[in-house]
Amino acid sequence: MDREPAPLLCLMPPNTSTLSPRMILSTKKIESIKYDDKARTLRDGTGLCLVVFKKSKSWRYTYRYAGRCYTITFGTYPSISLAEARECLSEAKKQLARGVNPAINKKLLKLASEAQLGNSFSDVAKDWYDSKKDQRSDVWCEAHELYLRRDLNPYLANLPLESIDPTLLLNVLERIKSVRGVRTAERVRQTAIQVFDHGMRKLKIQANPGRILKGWADLPAQVSHQPLREDEIHEFVERLDADTGSVATKLCILLMLLTFVRKTEIVEARWSEFDMRKAMWTIPPERMKMRDAHVVPLSRQALEALTQLRPLSFGSPFLFPSNSTITKPMSLSTPNVMFKRMDYANRFSPHGLRSTASTWLNNRGVRADVIERQLAHAERNRVRAAYNHADYMPERIAMMQMWADFIEPPAQVTTINEKLFAPTEAEAHYTPDDWAWQFLRLSNDYKQAFARASAETPDAEHLSEIRSHLVNAAHVHV
Numbered sequence: 001m002d003r004e005p006a007p008l009l010c011l012m013p014p015n016t017s018t019l020s021p022r023m024i025l026s027t028k029k030i031e032s033i034k035y036d037d038k039a040r041t042l043r044d045g046t047g048l049c050l051v052v053f054k055k056s057k058s059w060r061y062t063y064r065y066a067g068r069c070y071t072i073t074f075g076t077y078p079s080i081s082l083a084e085a086r087e088c089l090s091e092a093k094k095q096l097a098r099g100v101n102p103a104i105n106k107k108l109l110k111l112a113s114e115a116q117l118g119n120s121f122s123d124v125a126k127d128w129y130d131s132k133k134d135q136r137s138d139v140w141c142e143a144h145e146l147y148l149r150r151d152l153n154p155y156l157a158n159l160p161l162e163s164i165d166p167t168l169l170l171n172v173l174e175r176i177k178s179v180r181g182v183r184t185a186e187r188v189r190q191t192a193i194q195v196f197d198h199g200m201r202k203l204k205i206q207a208n209p210g211r212i213l214k215g216w217a218d219l220p221a222q223v224s225h226q227p228l229r230e231d232e233i234h235e236f237v238e239r240l241d242a243d244t245g246s247v248a249t250k251l252c253i254l255l256m257l258l259t260f261v262r263k264t265e266i267v268e269a270r271w272s273e274f275d276m277r278k279a280m281w282t283i284p285p286e287r288m289k290m291r292d293a294h295v296v297p298l299s300r301q302a303l304e305a306l307t308q309l310r311p312l313s314f315g316s317p318f319l320f321p322s323n324s325t326i327t328k329p330m331s332l333s334t335p336n337v338m339f340k341r342m343d344y345a346n347r348f349s350p351h352g353l354r355s356t357a358s359t360w361l362n363n364r365g366v367r368a369d370v371i372e373r374q375l376a377h378a379e380r381n382r383v384r385a386a387y388n389h390a391d392y393m394p395e396r397i398a399m400m401q402m403w404a405d406f407i408e409p410p411a412q413v414t415t416i417n418e419k420l421f422a423p424t425e426a427e428a429h430y431t432p433d434d435w436a437w438q439f440l441r442l443s444n445d446y447k448q449a450f451a452r453a454s455a456e457t458p459d460a461e462h463l464s465e466i467r468s469h470l471v472n473a474a475h476v477h478v
Contacts, residue, residue, distance in 0.1 A: 025050065027082055030057070048089045050077060059085040061092055065101045072103040111163050119204055121164060121195070122157035128198035137289050139264045139332075147191040151176050151184075161199045166209040170216060182217050189213060227356035228348065230363070237407060239342045248312045249330075249338050251305050252320050256335070256350060258302045258404050260357040260375065262289065263350045268329045269319045271310075279303060294376045297397040299404030357403055364402070370395045432462065436469035 025044045033042060033052055040052040049060045059074035074080055074088040092102040118124070125148050133141045155172045156164060169192060177185040193210035200208060228236055237257075240250055256266045265283055274281050281296040288294050298306070306319075313319055316326035323330070335350045354375060361371050370392045436453075453466050 025082060030077060030082065033057075044082075044086070046086070046089060047093075048085055050085075059088070061089055061102075063092075063096065063102075065096065065103075070101065070103040072106060108159070111159055119160050119162070120157065121159050121161055122153055124161050124199045124202070124204060125152070125195045127202075128195050131198075137264070138268075138286055140289075143187070144191050144194075147188045148195075151180075151188045152192060152195075161196070162205050164196075164209060166212045169209045170213055173213070173216065177217060182219060186217065186219060189216070226348070227352055227359040230360060233356065233360070233407070236342075236344075236348075240338075243338060243342055245338050245341060246334075248309065248320055249334055251309045251312070252330075253335055253338060253350070253353075255302060255305050255309075257353045257357070258299060258305065258407060259296050259400075260354045260403075261294075261296060262354070263332060263335060265294075267320055267332055267335070270317050271313070271319060272317065274298075274306065276303065276306070288376060292376070295391070295393070296374075297393070297400045299401045301404040301408045302400075360406070361399060361403060366399055366402075367392075367395065370399055374399065432465035432469055436466050 025042055025048075030042070030050060033040065035052055035054045042050045042052065044050070047061055047063070049062070051058045051060055057077040059077065059080055060071055061074070062069065062071045064070070072092060074085050077085075080088070095102040095105060118127075129141075129144060129148065132144075152172070155175075156168075169189075173185045173189055176188055189210055193208060196205065196208040196210050199205045237254075240253055243250060252266060256263065259266070259281070261283070265287060268287060269281075269283070273283060276298075279298040279302075281298055283294045283296065285293045309319060313321055314326055318326070318329040320330045320334075322328045336345075339345055339348065339350060358371055358375060362368065373392050374396050450467065450470060453463060453470065
């Protein structure tokens with residue numbers, strides 16, 4: 001196979017070792033040369049030329065690169081001396097040896113140096129990122145910071161935003177695609193789109209080159225977030241139970257199903273967020289997509305899963321520590337690997353657990369407001385969102401237990417009455433408020449909780465205190 005020829009000079013100079021002294025330039029010769037009706041070219045014998053015009057003398061170097069002829073200028077004499085021009089020539093030849101086109105490289109450096117303060121890609125990207133990071137989740141921040149730092153800034157950081165056209169951006173995306181795959185490259189394009197949109201809002205550019213590249217590559221089909229049918233839910237639980245993978249990962253997926261939180265919210269969960277006595281999990285705002293704290297009532301089945309999980313976290317602050325260190329959570333891709341092993345990879349994803357729970361609860365007639373609040377979805381009606389701050393907690397507690405009882409039907413439900421007379425070590429310290437929450441978790445609604453408390457609490461004084469806490473929790477009077 002023929003090799004591609006190395007770059008050749010357009011005007012091949014004679015071998016400098018055989019040049020006579022009069023064929024090599026000197027300062028004295030340059031000073032003595034005069035303009036003579038037309039431009040004159042003096043050669044230094046190494047490819048360096050001095051073109052003498054009527055009012056100036058310009059240093060130039062002509063060469064071939066990738067089959068084309070290019071000329072690069074090094075400045076004018078005497079601003080650039082003969083010695084300095086020879087140094088410039090030497091650097092240009094070094095660039096050619098590295099496969100860099102010196103003329104194009106010079107233009108890029110000029111563009112970078114001419115970038116006005118705040119108008120470079122990195123400046124606009126930082127301004128956009130800083131304006132969004134406090135309103136977004138940690139996962140969002142980490143992803144976009146990575147795409148900017150690792151994928152976009154190495155190529156575009158110092159370029160003026162207006163100089164980046166679709167062709168240049170496409171070349172960057174193609175490089176990323178070859179190294180990291182088409183999906184990552186498309187995510188990088190989406191980040192770039194937001195940076196350019198920000199630049200348009202700041203009146204720095206008039207068009208977004210990232211949007212022009214829509215459809216630039218064929219993307220593999222996305223895994224569906226469609227819910228499981230009701231008759232498929234128990235099959236999913238059985239497959240999960242039978243899987244031979246990590247017990248911790250199986251419990252992660254089970255808790256995701258029981259609580260229908262987002263994957264990032266369960267994978268990065270910390271033990272400090274859980275109140276086991278009150279059966280409540282409070283996810284802090286910095287970990288939530290909408291940046292609002294979110295409370296998840298825990299069913300009996302969820303509490304049992306957490307109890308099984310505790311020794312598997314090996315003292316880590318995280319429920320699911322990484323295999324390499326307990327100071328970090330496991331990878332977000334770990335549940336997906338188990339889904340693939342369970343043969344759900346191309347038809348069902350971890351995110352589909354949320355829509356599965358939502359569909360099942362809607363089919364059971366649970367109020368949409370209660371379901372949406374538990375899913376931590378933002379209210380689409382802005383006016384309603386401004387006035388509706390209800391958390392529907394009693395209904396959510398009952399709803400979560402109803403869903404968990406469908407997922408894992410209790411073989412035998414221990415009544416609160418039995419617990420009061422034969423409490424566990426933890427339950428022995430329960431307050432009336434703690435028992436009120438337990439009654440709510442075991443009931444479909446607050447009325448049933450009152451009835452259960454009355455039937456299962458023989459001590460009148462104790463019952464009165466529990467009922468008082470139930471009233472406060474349910475915001476009703478009996």
